[in-house]
Amino acid sequence: MSNETNGKSGYLVEVEDLKQHFPIRTGFTKTTLLKAVDGVSFKIRPGETLGLVGESGCGKTTVGRTLLRLYEPTDGRIFFEGNEVTKSNMREYRKEMQMVFQDPYSSLDPRMTVEDIIGEPLDVHKLYSTKSERRDKILGLMSLVGLNAEHATRYVHEFSGGQRQRIGIARALAVDPKFIVCDEPVSALDVSIQAQVVNMFEDLQKQLGVAYLFIAHDLLIVHHISDKIAVMYLGRMVEMADADELMDNPMHPYTQSLLSAVPIPDPETARKQKRIILEGDVPSPLNMPSGCAFRTRCRYATERCSAECPPFTDRGNGHMVACWEK
Ligand SMILES: Nc1ncnc2c1ncn2[C@@H]1O[C@H](COP(=O)(O)OP(=O)(O)O)[C@@H](O)[C@H]1O
Ligand SMILES: [Mg+2]
Secondary structure, eight states: OHHHHTTOSSOSEEEEEEEEEEEEEOSSSOEEEEEEEEEEEEEEOTTOEEEEEOOTTSSHHHHHHHHTTSSOOSEEEEEETTEEOOTTTHHHHTTTEEEEOSOTTTSSOTTSBHHHHHHHHHHHTTOOSSHHHHHHHHHHHHHHTTOOGGGTTSBGGGSOHHHHHHHHHHHHHTTOOSEEEEESTTTTSOHHHHHHHHHHHHHHHHHHOOEEEEEOSOHHHHHHHOSEEEEEETTEEEEEEEHHHHHHSOOSHHHHHHHHTSOOSOHHHHHHOOOOOOOSOOOOTTSOOSSSGGGGGOTTOOHHHHHSOOOOEEOSTTOEEOOSOO
């Protein structure tokens, strides 16, 4: 097991059976557990990107936040470089694991200058000895993400969404982390600048060797940036494989339906592609179907699917699928 190898597992981040159950008041005296994340496991190597996809509300953000222990997990274990991250030692890992947020409009303080926003983590972790060293570090980070030195004294509202996201990335990079959770970092941006920002994430990874958990709902973006892709449905992983393998050979009916909705540039291939329309709505996470949560929308579902939850098993070369029928 990972903790016994003491950093020699070769993985940077390991998550084992992570659960996040939120108690929700559903009546005057009644609370129900909302199982936002219900037993998720994955591993990420140094400098690698795991893409995480799934419809809105399936638990992607909660995985990221719980992994960084911004929420205390209900259950499960988290390892960094083979050592378990716990409530009591998490402060040691704060610097190593950072997050870039979905909305660059609300995640940056409008009363602070760019210099202060990027400088704050340097202050918190005391990463400089003189004022001029602080300034040099800030300017270095700004240039790393493609911002000019004269932007340093400006306020966030003076910037476009893409530039704000660059400020957010510079801030995350300030403490020289080895791992960043990127929570839909381009979803709120104009389509025309999404590619620029995604390419910047890639360039930064090449330069700095940082690993990403890259959350997005756009499969083409995730495929472009990821080494591996994991697909979530209602708090659980349904499929995970190398990025090309998952796109070329999706096995889970949910992944197949997500992929069939992706526009294909080549009209010849597009004509051959059958669109799989998902029937029904996503069930409420407060009232989960028995067995496989996807069965209520699955055209292959059998009785077994409502009786038992399918295990997440390796179908060869690490291609993991949770399905009885595929
Ligand atoms: N702090 C919270 N308290 C209660 N429920 C939450 C909280 N955060 C998220 N949820 C619920 O957990 C589920 C997963 O949410 P989220 O992780 O934000 O999904 P995603 O990022 O995939 O859209 C949703 O049903 C959401 O309403
Ligand atoms: Mg989210």
